[in-house]
Amino acid sequence: MGNSNSALSQCLGGVANGRSGFVSYPENPLYQISWVKRYNLDVHVTPAAVVRPDTSQDIADIIKCATANKVKVQAKSGGHSYANFGLGGDDGAVAIDLVNLQEYRMDPTTWYATVGAGFRLGEVDKRLHETGRAFSHGVCPDVGIGGHATIGGLGPMSRMWGSCLDHIVEVEVVTADGKIQRASETENSDLFWALRGAGGSFGVITKFVMRTHPEPANVVQYSYTAKFGKQADMAAFFSSWQDLIANPNLDPRFGTLYMMMPLGAIINGVFYGTQEEFEATGIPASLPNGKDQLEASDWLGSIAHGAETEALALSNIASPFYSKSLGFKRSDLIPPAGIKQLFEWIDQQDKGTLLWALVFDAQGGATSAVAPNATAYNHRDKIMFYESFAVGFPLQGKTKQFLTNLHNKILQLAGPGAYGTYAGYVDLALGTDAQNQYWGANLPQLQNIKVKWDPTDVFHNLQSVQPIAS
Template structure:
């Protein structure tokens, strides 16, 4: 009787630095779980790698045995691209080293860290680097796909603050990519996702961000069109220190929200002013607030930056059913406003939501070809997220998400933020990288010609030129 992949790995990977977990092991069910409970895959082997050498050995093992390979940092991807049915998962969770250099204003981060860990370490020095909006998100997936969040307008995307990375390539080679080393690879990993290798360590630039003035403002869903109209006109003219994303959602039935607002559908804005000057923050928020009816709740106040980053963690723990769709948006037309209002009123569950994240300000300081992120001219990234803790609600939230997306997609710029896409096919991937796709495909051909790293928003290797030989 032939060995299972897990048994073969234990025999072949002697002295492995980490943990090898197979379907017969006691911890397998916990080890295979990812953030989105709609994803239910059963890897043949989960390899928790404690160093880059372990990563290289697992890649070689998977290739030798013809097994598909997935790479997991935080496991947050909506489409479950950090796991694989019947294949091998490179689980980076043991790679937790974080080193802050406050003088150089940099932080070196292990590939298995989540953003909350990084935020707390850097905040101890009054510093931060841009990331997302949920602190349990893995560093690796978010950083390689772009990195969009509360600090984007002030400090740029996460990829704009990536200074270097250490990678294990498909052939097991360990390399560093930076502005001075492997420059094509460095260009590609700043937005091209996990297509080019397994990143075991990141080096990020830090900014002086310690306390922020942050929190939500909620209006009744019935005035959603008015709120979105005022928001679209207000935010592009606001200073970079002020970020605000628009949302449709439901007020959670828990503190700190007043009981009379619990479970009310809402149109809202989530603020983040980078600085501790509450009066300045109030002045900058005032034009939007003054243009609208008195909100049900205005709860923006000073807090440490990591608290802002973790504000949504309790609402979105691991284990919910998720279905996402996304688009880049240049302009929010009156017709789009009305469609948003319609679908916002039909939000199917408390956790389901739509967000419009601003991507102007510092994100527009970088050219469309300087990184793979091709939509530097877009002003917003929209995401439609159907979410339900109950598996019985999966079909309902999926349908709402798809209907919402399909109604608004004609009003979009065409592509989408790859970290918020499901597994939607090559045409959608190409549309999201625009003219940068062909260069990405050439870099892919140089570093992963066999497409070993294909469980992602996949960049297919460019075919090698064929030259005819004449007699």
């Protein structure tokens, strides 16, 4: 391993203090399978070590070992980064796997939930459900809250309640100097601002204090499945859906997405209220008629249904895949003629795989009601994101080229202001423009805060915030 890595392993061994299952290194024949566990198999990365701490003090000591040996650090919660950033994104980092940080408690006075950074979203929902509470997040149950809540945490509830990070009241975080800190609006407020949108660049959050809401008593779920031989036959369906989500008065209790797949498309919607309230909004009249409309029996059931739809696009199972994405302001939405042209173009392309999907996800509502500089998350003006996926065994160059050409086609047809994307949709092809695309006008402030809290760039991945001097 060399002198530096040998010194690192000795230091981490001291932190382990005889505990088994605490740390592993590349020499372990099961290292990649049992410890590293890459999510995107097309992105190869070998950390210098993977550590599974039990406490915040463990994490503080691990960070001190890494900095003493000039090794970068990244934390992994669920491990669903598209570029494996929880493993460092590049060889030689110390990856801190937060799987053992499972603290949970609910304050029955404030209804604030304290949630350990190792929790997966599905388990969080089960714990919240025990007291009839909820907060906004995405629908994939195996995604870890540690990364999700620090990037944004978008999902069908975002239009009603805001993003997941909008619910963070306070965090416990270990900073680059190995100190265990608290951060909130009143304590270390600059760090708190940065952690809500760019968390992986500023520290390892060990626990969150989250504002919660009463769990909705009624949920109406809508789905429409169209099966045609050509995408061009469905251009009118998409145009109608886009007109609906472009309405500035669209009821914020309604979340929806349009998913294009080979030979078909799905329009999925969730309304947090009763069937009668849903009908009164006028939304059903704008959707295709008579297909699979139902009222979920409970809150957890609605989340499970959303997870099923999401799984059609990108499985929780590790695979070699590629993805592109873009955010749209209302003025940037694709006009009807452009939609027709886009869908016809898609029909003509050689995708190189049958495992591909194109997802358009409505945003806005409560998320847009927050000022763009209130947190590091910048995309408050976006009312829709598109995201493409393609999986291949192996992933072919023509498949990546299809998604790249598709992205360029969308840019050509969208409004001239279409730019930027959500940091949760990691795209290595963005290169040096990634930070501008993810954080926009908030990037200079993030760079200044980085100088204060992490001047030597301990918390680093290929697209993380850099100190402004760099």
